[in-house]
Amino acid sequence: MTPSLSRERCPRHVAIIMDGNGRWASLRGLPRSAGHKAGVDALRRAVKAAADFGIEFLTIYSFSSENWSRPEAEISFLLDLLRRFVRQDVAELHGAGVKIRIIGSRENLEPAMIALLDDAERLTRENSKLNLVVAFNYGSRQEISRAVSAIVAKAQAGEISAGEISPDLISQHLDTAGLPDPDLLIRTGAEQRISNFLLWQSAYTEFVFVKEFWPDFTAEIFARALEEYRQRDRRFGGIEAQTA
Numbered sequence: 080m081t082p083s084l085s086r087e088r089c090p091r092h093v094a095i096i097m098d099g100n101g102r103w104a105s106l107r108g109l110p111r112s113a114g115h116k117a118g119v120d121a122l123r124r125a126v127k128a129a130a131d132f133g134i135e136f137l138t139i140y141s142f143s144s145e146n147w148s149r150p151e152a153e154i155s156f157l158l159d160l161l162r163r164f165v166r167q168d169v170a171e172l173h174g175a176g177v178k179i180r181i182i183g184s185r186e187n188l189e190p191a192m193i194a195l196l197d198d199a200e201r202l203t204r205e206n207s208k209l210n211l212v213v214a215f216n217y218g219s220r221q222e223i224s225r226a227v228s229a230i231v232a233k234a235q236a237g238e239i240s241a242g243e244i245s246p247d248l249i250s251q252h253l254d255t256a257g258l259p260d261p262d263l264l265i266r267t268g269a270e271q272r273i274s275n276f277l278l279w280q281s282a283y284t285e286f287v288f289v290k291e292f293w294p295d296f297t298a299e300i301f302a303r304a305l306e307e308y309r310q311r312d313r314r315f316g317g318i319e320a321q322t323a
């Protein structure tokens with residue numbers, strides 16, 4: 080059962096780096112794929128808990144632009160897990176009022192995969208209970224490069240001038256356009272780095288690093304991270320604490 084939590088100072092947007100699947104599996108003498116499979120169950124728990132906690136946006140890092148450098152068999156397994164997740168879980172998520180958005184590059188993805196991702200977004204686009212943002216084939220530097228290219232193309236077409244370029248304009252050209260910046264970023268698996276995830280968007284995000292590996296993630300661990308977030312003093316560069 081999801082622990083009950085006060086809605087006071089609940090982050091609107093939580094981003095998660097789901098790390099540690101491979102190490103979780105190795106510790107048990109299992110192949111890495113077993114860790115990823117257990118990671119999908121942990122993801123289901125996290126989505127349910129986020130909805131129960133009243134979080135509006137949950138962004139998960141499911142496959143990075145750099146993950147293509149892994150062995151081919153592991154890549155195939157991860158892509159297959161995503162396909163299966165979309166096929167099996169989207170109907171249920173839709174029933175629960177979850178709106179799905181997929182960020183990352185669609186370039187060089189198989190047409191069937193693109194269709195699957197587009198369908199999930201289309202099916203759930205009117206929902207409003209929880210926004211689940213899946214970062215797939217996502218890298219923040221690549222995302223920023225694409226945004227810069229789009230802005231330069233508009234400048235060359237005479238649609239905008241150099242003087243109009245602002246942080247807001249750049250935000251509007253990122254994959255995350257229209258989403259609030261994450262208030263809290265949770266990374267499991269004991270590493271303390273951002274790994275090319277939401278670099279622009281996390282300028283004032285609070286970070287919570289969790290030692291447990293992702294497959295062990297529970298609603299209680301999630302609640303603990305939210306509690307830690309509540310203790311933080313968010314000043315956004317000013318001197319007065321501000322609430323999310």
Ligand code: FPP
Pocket residue numbers: 097098099100101102103115116118119122140141142146157160161162164213268293
């Ligand atoms: C990091 O663990 C995890 C990933 C690269 C993939 C995350 C994927 C899942 C949780 C499951 C699939 C997701 C969906 C949306 C179906 P790691 O392999 O880097 O672990 P390690 O650091 O211990 O090696």
